[in-house]
Amino acid sequence: MNLDEALEPRCTICTRALYAxxxxxxxxxxxxxxxxxxxLELAGPRGLYAKLGSHLAPGSGSGGPAVSGSRNAPVPLRLDVLNLLTAGGPVLGPxxxxxxxxxxxxxxxxxEAGTLQQRVNHAVGTLRFNLEWAATNHPAFDEFAREVSLMHRQASVHVAGERPxxxxxxxxxxxxxxxxxxxxPxxxxxxxxEQYGHAEVLRLPVAERRAAA
Incomplete structure (x- = not known):
């Protein structure tokens, strides 16, 4: 990258040069x-967070039968999914x-009033409402976007029954x-x-096994 390219205003997430x-x-x-x-996909009665409740039973995230709408989920529960549904978990917490x-x-x-689902809905609603302001004014918007991407991916993996x-x-x-x-991302x-964008980090050399251990 030459000096002119380095001085170009760039997106802090994908690192491409910004348009006019x-x-x-x-x-x-x-x-x-x-x-x-x-x-948007996280919140609401049909959102990823709500759907996680149907994947608490062992096997429900890997092609097995999903849990019904009953509040009495079978025991033992899938702790990884349960963790995503807690107040301090990796969805509502961040x-x-x-x-x-x-x-x-x-x-x-x-x-913080209401059910956990209502709190997720409120948090998502207020963050989406102010998203344009944040993309223009918040210096940590890239960190925020990456956390949103991570929680979305974690929820999607369990709902879709895919491996990470x-x-x-x-x-x-x-x-x-x-x-x-x-x-x-x-x-x-x-x-x-050093901050790497998606394309840049994928161009880094694969670490040797000794170094990666």
Whole structure:
């Protein structure tokens, strides 16, 4: 990358150069739309979060029979799915953390009343309502978008009964080993702080087995 390319305003998520109508944004329009779509698919009575409740029984996420709508799910439960449904789990927990962050900036309002589903719906609603503001004004929008992508992927894997994408160890020039998959939207190196977009991180060399161990 030459100096002129390095100075071009770029999307902090996919790292492509921003178009004229995207200047002064932290994320390009396609990345913002993808984040909005992923949020939308999480919430509501037919959303991914609601569907997780039908995958609590062992085998229900791998082609086996799904649990009925009954509140009395069989025991033992799938703890990985149950964890996704808890208040502090990897779906509602991060959503409400970001609502708190945006609330401190005067752009959202936290509501912890009601059922967990209602809280997810509220969090998603207020985050989507303020998404354009965040894509233009919030310096950590890339972090937010990646967390949304992660929770969407985790929920989708269980609802669709698919295995998580295989993670491959790749080597950053600084020597750090990063584990990425074909669906990794981007990653920041924990060693040197370099931010890689989707295409860039997939171009990194595969780490040797000794280094990846």
């Amino acid at each position: 109508d995207e200047i002064n944004r932290y994320a390009c329009h396609p990345c913002t739309r993808r984040c909005d779509e992923q949020l 959503l409400e953390t970001w609502v708190r962050d945006w609330e401190a900036r005067g752009r959202a309002e936290l509501n 994408p295989r993670a491959i160890p790749v080597a950053c020039p600084c020597g750090a080993i990063l584990r990425v998959g074909l669906d990794t 981007g990653v920041r190196c924990y060693g040197c702080g």
